[in-house]
Amino acid sequence: MAAPTHNKGSQTVLHVITDLNTGGAETMLAEMVLSQLCEGNSPIIVSLIDGGSQFERLKKAGCQVIGLGMRRGRPSLIALFRLAKFIREYKPKFIQSWMYHADLASLISLYLSGRRRFTKLIWGIRCSDMDPSRYGLLFRVVLRLCALLSPFPDGIVANSYAGLDQHRSIGYRPRNFAVVHNGFDTDHYKFDANARDRIRQSLKIADDAFVVGVVARVDPMKDYPTLLTAISTMRGISTLAIGKGTEGLSSAPGLMRLGERSDVADMLSAIDVLVVPSAFGEGLSNVIGEAMATERPIVATDVGDAAHLVGEAGIIVPPKDPVKLAAALEEVKGAAELRIKMGGIARDRIMREFQLTHTITKFSNFYSGLR
Numbered sequence: 468m469a470a471p472t473h474n475k476g477s478q479t480v481l482h483v484i485t486d487l488n489t490g491g492a493e494t495m496l497a498e499m500v501l502s503q504l505c506e507g508n509s510p511i512i513v514s515l516i517d518g519g520s521q522f523e524r525l526k527k528a529g530c531q532v533i534g535l536g537m538r539r540g541r542p543s544l545i546a547l548f549r550l551a552k553f554i555r556e557y558k559p560k561f562i563q564s565w566m567y568h569a570d571l572a573s574l575i576s577l578y579l580s581g582r583r584r585f586t587k588l589i590w591g592i593r594c595s596d597m598d599p600s601r602y603g604l605l606f607r608v609v610l611r612l613c614a615l616l617s618p619f620p621d622g623i624v625a626n627s628y629a630g631l632d633q634h635r636s637i638g639y640r641p642r643n644f645a646v647v648h649n650g651f652d653t654d655h656y657k658f659d660a661n662a663r664d665r666i667r668q669s670l671k672i673a674d675d676a677f678v679v680g681v682v683a684r685v686d687p688m689k690d691y692p693t694l695l696t697a698i699s700t701m702r703g704i705s706t707l708a709i710g711k712g713t714e715g716l717s718s719a720p721g722l723m724r725l726g727e728r729s730d731v732a733d734m735l736s737a738i739d740v741l742v743v744p745s746a747f748g749e750g751l752s753n754v755i756g757e758a759m760a761t762e763r764p765i766v767a768t769d770v771g772d773a774a775h776l777v778g779e780a781g782i783i784v785p786p787k788d789p790v791k792l793a794a795a796l797e798e799v800k801g802a803a804e805l806r807i808k809m810g811g812i813a814r815d816r817i818m819r820e821f822q823l824t825h826t827i828t829k830f831s832n833f834y835s836g837l838r
Contacts, residue, residue, distance in 0.1 A: 650826030680738030685712030759813035780813035
């Protein structure tokens with residue numbers, strides 16, 4: 468394990484996350500750390516599982532990224548002792564963990580390190596009404612343990628009000644609880660006409676075609692079946708499905724199954740509306756904010772804090788309702804002026820309330836307020 472390099476800033480923060488694949492929490496952590504790196508800070512990231520797209524991205528940018536060698540679905544005492552050793556050596560003022568497995572591992576390792584009196588631990592909640600029955604026994608056990616042990620960290624940060632309320636309802640009793648919404652890099656996510664033309668040409672999509680975009684891995688919470696049912700009733704549209712596992716989706720008219728891509732910012736410029744059909748579990752969806760920053764209108768299900776984020780920049784429909792989802796898409800499809808209006812509202816809302824710098828400041832303020 469590489470020796471840690473200490474941060475010159477006033478807050479030495481060690482981030483611990485389950486993995487660094489492409490996902491909402493992973494991407495948000497990466498965006499925050501890369502922004503802080505540009506300002507001369509050097510937070511350290513520890514991933515329980517080695518590798519992943521964000522792992523490589525952060526290392527390439529010069530961030531200190533440590534993998535503990537844990538294997539997915541297989542808890543490891545060795546990894547916990549490695550993390551404890553690292554905490555002893557690095558002596559962080561704060562540990563910020565991201566997602567359930569990292570929350571639990573950070574708590575155990577902090578006590579093993581002998582530095583519990585000196586280091587503040589903040590857990591991170593990135594989801595809302597998860598359906599544990601859709602996932603394995605280990606997930607259910609970890610979630611239950613986190614609820615039971617929730618008074619032990621110094622604070623918990625959720626990325627949505629829905630997440631805060633849901634976790635309180637399942638037994639979370641934290642000392643300090645705050646909501647810090649995701650923030651977005653509006654220099655990176657902005658409409659680019661050249662990218663729109665380039666992407667459409669590469670996919671052989673006409674300039675005047677109506678294009679729906681969905682950016683999500685294939686997972687029960689993302690509810691691709693409802694989306695596929697909805698678009699199967701529509702005519703004259705193309706749908707770009709972007710995300711891990713989308714290559715294996717069932718075929719549907721106009722559906723392009725593109726898999727995981729690294730050019731999501733450009734892809735968002737190429738679509739006319741973003742659809743988020745999630746059935747449950749979302750906290751505050753990254754891709755909604757990214758699309759809004761790119762001046763794209765949104766059609767999303769009423770899951771997590773989607774309605775709060777979208778405001779008047781789109782249409783919110785009930786989850787698991789393909790009829791209403793299709794109707795909302797048809798409404799946006801048939802009104803070019805409405806799309807332009809919603810797109811303008813969307814970017815303005817992100818610029819005013821959901822900038823990445825705002826999120827970083829709110830995390831820092833929460834840390835400073837802990838006693």
